Structure formats: C-alpha cells, structure tokens
Amino acid sequence: MQFLLEQVLSSLPDGLFLIRTDGTLMHLNPAAERMAGISLAQISGRPRAFTELFPHTEALHQRIQTTLATGHSFTIREEELVNRAGEPWSVEIHIEPIHDLKGTLAGAILLLRDRSTVKKMEEELRHNDRLAIMGTIASGLAHEIKNPLGGIRGAAQMLSREVKNEDLKEYLEIIIKESDRVNELISELLTFASPQKIRFSGVNLNKLLDEVIRLEQQAERAGEIKLQRHYDPSLPKVKGDENQLKQAFLNFIKNAREAIPKEGSVSITTRMVTEYQLKTEKGRPARLVGVDIQDSGCGMDEETLSHLFAPFYTTKKRGTGLGLAISHRIISEHQGFIQVESIPKKGSTFRIFLRAYN
Numbered sequence: 001m002q003f004l005l006e007q008v009l010s011s012l013p014d015g016l017f018l019i020r021t022d023g024t025l026m027h028l029n030p031a032a033e034r035m036a037g038i039s040l041a042q043i044s045g046r047p048r049a050f051t052e053l054f055p056h057t058e059a060l061h062q063r064i065q066t067t068l069a070t071g072h073s074f075t076i077r078e079e080e081l082v083n084r085a086g087e088p089w090s091v092e093i094h095i096e097p098i099h100d101l102k103g104t105l106a107g108a109i110l111l112l113r114d115r116s117t118v119k120k121m122e123e124e125l126r127h128n129d130r131l132a133i134m135g136t137i138a139s140g141l142a143h144e145i146k147n148p149l150g151g152i153r154g155a156a157q158m159l160s161r162e163v164k165n166e167d168l169k170e171y172l173e174i175i176i177k178e179s180d181r182v183n184e185l186i187s188e189l190l191t192f193a194s195p196q197k198i199r200f201s202g203v204n205l206n207k208l209l210d211e212v213i214r215l216e217q218q219a220e221r222a223g224e225i226k227l228q229r230h231y232d233p234s235l236p237k238v239k240g241d242e243n244q245l246k247q248a249f250l251n252f253i254k255n256a257r258e259a260i261p262k263e264g265s266v267s268i269t270t271r272m273v274t275e276y277q278l279k280t281e282k283g284r285p286a287r288l289v290g291v292d293i294q295d296s297g298c299g300m301d302e303e304t305l306s307h308l309f310a311p312f313y314t315t316k317k318r319g320t321g322l323g324l325a326i327s328h329r330i331i332s333e334h335q336g337f338i339q340v341e342s343i344p345k346k347g348s349t350f351r352i353f354l355r356a357y358n
Contacts, residue, residue, distance in 0.1 A: 015091075015112035018098070021068050021105060023048035035091070035112055037083035050110070054081045063095055067108040071097040078115060090115045145186055153179040198333055202237035202357035203245060205270055205289060212249045213268070216257065225257050230269040237357040238289050240334050245354075248327040252293050252350055255324060259297030259348060267294045273353060287356035294349040300342040308340060 015032035019025055024047055028040045036053045043049040051061050060081065063074045076093040083089065092113040100106045156175040163169055213227050238245075256266045273288035300308070304315060309328040331338055335355055342348035 013114070015110075015114075017050070017053065017110035017112075018107065019050050019064065019068065019110060020107040023050050023065075023068065025049045026107065031114075032112070035081075035083060035089055035114070037085035037087060052084070053110075054083055057081050060093070063093075064108060064110060067095045067097055068105075071099075071105050073097060081112075145182075149179055149182055149186070153183075198241045198244060200239055200241060203240045203242050205238050205245075205291065205354070206231045206233075206235055208242060208246055209249060209268055209270070209291070212246060212253055215250065216253050224263045225260055226265040227253070227257075228265055228267045230267060232270050232272060235270050235272065235289060236287065238334075238354040239357040240354060244330050245334070248330040249291070249352075251323040251327040252352070256293050256295035256297065256348070256350070259295050259299075261298060264296040266296075267292070269294070287358065289354050289356050291352045291354070292349055293352070294347065296347045299344040299346050299348055300340075301344050305340060305342060309338075 013031055015035040016027070016029045017025060017032050017036075018027040024045065025040060025043055028036070033039050038052065043052055046052075050064050054060055057079075060079070066072055067074065074093065074095040079091055079093050081089045081091055089112070092115055094109075094111040094113075096109045096111070097105055098107045098109060153176055156172045156179065160169055160172040160176070163172065209229070209231075213229065216227060253266060253268065260266070269290075269292040271290050271292070273290045309324050311322055311325040328338060331352060331354070336353050338353070339351040340348065341351070
C-alpha cells in the first residue's frame with residue numbers, strides 16, 4: 001500500500017509538498033522538486049525548511065505558517081513564484097491542513113498547479129477571436145477592392161495595345177504588374193478571411209511532409225538550403241484535412257527557408273508528444289503528434305515574436321504577412337496549437353502539435 005501511494009504521488013503533474021507543524025518538509029514529489037528547483041534530500045530534516053522554497057515569496061511562507069499554526073486553508077487562483085534557480089512559475093496555490101487520527105493538527109499540504117500551459121491556451125483563444133473579427137472585416141474589404149482593381153487592370157491592358165510611346169507603355173506595364181500583385185494579396189486575404197470547410201480524415205503526416213518538401217526543393221535557392229528529415233516511422237495518422245494541412249506546412253517550411261540569408265539547413269522532425277496531454281470531447285486522453293521545423297536562420301527578437309501570426313505583419317521586403325496567419329488559423333481549426341522558440345542570429349524552431357487520428 002505504501003509503495004502504491006508513493007507511485008500515485010510521484011505521478012501527479014502538480015507539485016505536492018507535505019510539511020510538518022515545525023516546518024520540516026516530509027515529502028516532495030518530482031513535480032514539486034522541479035518547481036522549487038530543489039530536492040528533498042537537500043533540505044530534509046531542517047526545521048522551517050519550507051522558507052527555503054521560493055525564497056523571495058514571503059507572502060507564501062506566511063500563509064503556510066498560518067495554516068501550520070491555526071489549521072486555516074488558503075486558495076490562490078494565480079500567483080507568480082520564482083524558485084531558487086531564478087525560474088518563474090505561474091501557479092494556482094492550495095494550502096490545506098493535515099490532522100492525525102485524533103484530530104490534532106499535524107501539518108499542511110502545499111499543492112502547486114502549473115498554469116503556464118493554461119495561460120498559453122487562453123492567449124491562443126483570445127488571439128483566435130481577434131483573427132475571426134479581422135477576417136470578417138478583411139473579407140468585406142477584399143470583395144470591394146477586387147472589382148474596381150479588375151477594371152483598372154483591363155483599362156491599362158487596352159491602353160497598352162493602343163499607345164505607341166515606349167515610355168508610356170512602360171508605365172502601363174507597371175500598372176498591370178502592380179495590379180496583379182495586389183490581386184494576389186487579395187486572393188490570400190480571401191483565403192485567410194473565408195476558410196474552406198474542413199474534411200477530416202486520417203492523414204499520413206510523414207508522407208504529406210515529403211510532398212511539401214518536394215515542392216520546396218523546386219523553389220529558388222533550393223541548392224543552398226538543405227532540407228533534413230527526421231521522421232518517426234511509427235507515427236500514427238493525424239486527424240485533419242490533407243489539402244489544408246499541406247498549405248499550412250508549405251507556409252511553415254517556406255518561412256523557415258526564407259529566414260536563412262545564405263547557406264543553411266531546415267530540419268523537419270516528426271514525433272509522438274509526451275510533454276502535453278489533452279482530452280477528447282468524451283473525456284478520454286487524446287494522443288498528440290508533433291512536427292518540429294528548425295532553421296539555422298537569422299532568428300527573431302521579442303518584438304517580432306509577439307506579432308508573428310498577426311495578419312499583414314512581415315519583416316520581408318516582398319512579403320504579404322498572411323502566410324503564417326493562414327497557417328496559424330488552419331492549425332487552430334484542427335484543434336492543434338503552435339509554439340515558437342527563437343534566438344536572434346541563431347535560428348528559430350516552430351513546434352506544431354496535432355491530434356492523432358484515434
């Protein structure tokens with residue numbers, strides 16, 4: 001029974017601290033050791049050892065001391081803690097008294113629930129709501145612009161046939177060329193604002209990525225940038241629309257290639273995900289599949305990262321700023337999510353998470 005209890009405590013994703021009335025730490029589970037940046041062996045047996053947990057958070061220590069003295073419990077929905085190693089943790093805090101069989105106060109339980117993943121998902125939902133509003137506005141504007149733009153281009157073509165002056169012809173060609181560029185932008189805008197209906201099926205992600213890579217290998221500068229594949233051959237199929245996912249990954253890989261100023265490489269890795277766990281609508285665990293796209297390019301600063309998926313935001317001279325916005329929308333509609341890590345002058349890694357086809 002004791003072994004079973006220890007196994008249960010060790011498997012908990014929340015940080016669990018058992019504290020005696022004198023402040024001695026009786027037990028820390030692995031999640032607690034990771035959050036506090038200290039092991040039980042390092043502070044075992046020391047009176048008031050709980051004060052060494054998150055040393056710069058006096059309010060937490062006072063609440064623990066109050067529980068140990070009075071049996072009063074505390075719940076704090078969100079608190080920012082910094083551990084001994086200087087690592088920040090956004091947590092939900094529960095402090096509960098422990099009583100022995102006689103009803104005497106024997107200690108306290110400190111439970112820390114990591115809110116970092118929840119906060120990321122909440123921000124993702126807010127971002128999706130903003131994109132939905134922008135998409136509705138953009139769709140109306142695109143339709144209003146497209147018709148007169150066609151008239152401008154048609155008139156320029158007719159004039160170009162009649163005009164003999166070469167200088168004037170050159171100006172008319174510029175009008176036609178720029179009209180085509182704006183029309184291409186509007187087409188991307190309509191794709192972003194009016195997404196197609198998703199037709200879910202089981203998609204072989206390794207095969208899909210191979211097809212995307214073949215397309216990218218025909219692009220400009222293909223010989224200068226190596227596309228390296230690291231696939232998990234046992235990868236299950238993902239739940240998705242093959243054409244839409246292909247469009248999303250084409251944008252991700254194209255973006256990675258364009259981030260490399262000269263020679264370099266883009267690494268595409270597929271894997272089963274173990275660091276996150278989601279549930280299906282029926283409450284069952286949902287398996288996740290990950291695709292990591294890592295480039296050796298110029299990287300991004302914090303300002304660029306904060307606007308990365310915003311429509312029309314781009315650092316490229318000829319970019320529209322819609323490619324990554326469209327890809328982000330596609331992944332969100334597939335009930336997936338994206339994480340981005342980047343170091344200026346060293347490169348970026350896009351981590352895309354999708355649900356396995358159960």
